[in-house]
Every structure is written in C-alpha cells, then in structure tokens.
Amino acid sequence: MPSHQLPDLPPPDRLAILLDFDGTLVDIAPAPDKVVVPDGLRDALSVLRVACGDALAVITGRPIAQIDHFLPDLPYAVAGEHGSAIRHAPGEAVDHVVLPELPEEWLDRAEAMVAGWSGAHVERKQSGFVLHFRAVPEAGEPLRAALEDMIAPRAADFHILSSKMAWELRPVGSDKGSALEAVMARPPFAGRVPLFIGDDVTDRDAIEAAERAGGIGLMVPERFGEPADVRAWLGELAARQGGAR
Numbered sequence: 001m002p003s004h005q006l007p008d009l010p011p012p013d014r015l016a017i018l019l020d021f022d023g024t025l026v027d028i029a030p031a032p033d034k035v036v037v038p039d040g041l042r043d044a045l046s047v048l049r050v051a052c053g054d055a056l057a058v059i060t061g062r063p064i065a066q067i068d069h070f071l072p073d074l075p076y077a078v079a080g081e082h083g084s085a086i087r088h089a090p091g092e093a094v095d096h097v098v099l100p101e102l103p104e105e106w107l108d109r110a111e112a113m114v115a116g117w118s119g120a121h122v123e124r125k126q127s128g129f130v131l132h133f134r135a136v137p138e139a140g141e142p143l144r145a146a147l148e149d150m151i152a153p154r155a156a157d158f159h160i161l162s163s164k165m166a167w168e169l170r171p172v173g174s175d176k177g178s179a180l181e182a183v184m185a186r187p188p189f190a191g192r193v194p195l196f197i198g199d200d201v202t203d204r205d206a207i208e209a210a211e212r213a214g215g216i217g218l219m220v221p222e223r224f225g226e227p228a229d230v231r232a233w234l235g236e237l238a239a240r241q242g243g244a245r
C-alpha cells in the first residue's frame, strides 16, 4: 500500500515507534535463524531512533537475545517472549513477569511430538516453547491436537498461540499488549503517541493497546502488504528526518 494511504503521524518529538519483528520488519524465512536483515532497515531504524529521541522498541515473540543478534544496538527497548521479558533500556537488566512455570516434562513430550514428523522442530524459550511445522505442513493439526491434550489439565495456566506455521505454548499472564503498556510507561516512551506495526494474531493485543493509549496500530497485511512495504515506508520516514546516529 502506498504511504499516502497510511495515517498521518505526530511529529517525531511526540512519537514512539514500536515494531514487531518476524513478518513485519523481516520476511518470513524457512527457519527462525534464517531471516535476513537488510542493511537499509538497520539504517532506517537508526535514523528513526534518533529522530524519536530514542523512543524506538521491538515487541516480539522471540527471546530478547535473538533481537540483539539480528538488530544489535538498534531498538532502545526490547520486549521479548510476548512481553514476559522486557529490557527497558540498553544495558539494563531484563524485567521478567512472574508466570506459571513450564513443567519440565512438557519439553520432553514436545520433542517426542515432533520426532514423528521429519522437518518439524521445537524452539525452546525461557517460559514456553514453539512447535514449528513450516517444513511439514501436514503435521500442523496433529501437533496442535497433541499440545491441547497435554495442556488440558493446566488450561487455566497455559494456552496455545497460533503463529505462522507454528504453535506456541505460553503461560498465561503476558502478551504484546501488556508489553506495549509497560514499555510506554517509562522514559523516553512515556508521554509520546505510540505507533505499533505487527502482522500476526498475537500483534492484535499490541494494536489494541496502542489505540487505547491514543496511538496508532497497523496490521501489515491490511495496511502495507508485505514486510518489504513496511521497510520501504520506514525508509521514507527516515529519509524525511535527515541525519543518522
């Protein structure tokens, strides 16, 4: 979608930019470690962070360490694992939300679930895990059924998030909406108008939180098209600012 059809933004000194990662900033790749970060994206984020007085954050389902790997020193704040881990400023300790503890034996059971499907794999996180089946789509429904059976006795504490060709098992208690609120509560974000961009079901919580805060929430498929369109728009925004970090 051409940028003139996107909403007008407040000036950069009143704006906070909060961005999802996979499917928003970078194209979906065959596996989580295979995503490619174009140089132009790094440059645009760097300029926008300066223009917004450091109020630039990534809110992702990934662990914070992976954002540090793919976007080193770029976002000022990072909320990882759907808001269960938040680093509010560069170099600061990570805040962890207290959540139901994942039963250790569930990881073994998850590994056993994917063992029957060549190409499926488990991505472990601090407070949950993801069953990826992009390489074996027919495993999707059986894996979901197995996960549902496993968590049924703990349905008040755990739920399954639908991701792109993946099921994520998460403890209840944080989401991208709570992450956005927590990030926006602290300087340099506090008092600014949040702009959040995301592409997936789990991003809707952050979109709603941004709108509740008087800000703007944009879904990539509906408002941009593809991550390349988001990158182009961020590039245009950055070009209008001039000057880099």
Ligand SMILES: O=P(O)(O)OC[C@H]1O[C@H](O[C@H]2O[C@H](CO)[C@@H](O)[C@H](O)[C@H]2O)[C@H](O)[C@@H](O)[C@@H]1O
Pocket: 020, 021, 022, 023, 024, 027, 028, 029, 030, 031, 032, 033, 035, 059, 060, 061, 062, 063, 123, 130, 132, 134, 163, 164, 165, 166, 168, 200
């Ligand atoms: O919140 P996000 O930043 O959008 O992260 C969501 C999940 O993204 C990753 O998985 C997805 O992207 C992979 C790379 O393109 C793709 O191979 C996979 O099929 C997708 O489901 C990541 O692995 C997860 O941990 C994130 O929760």
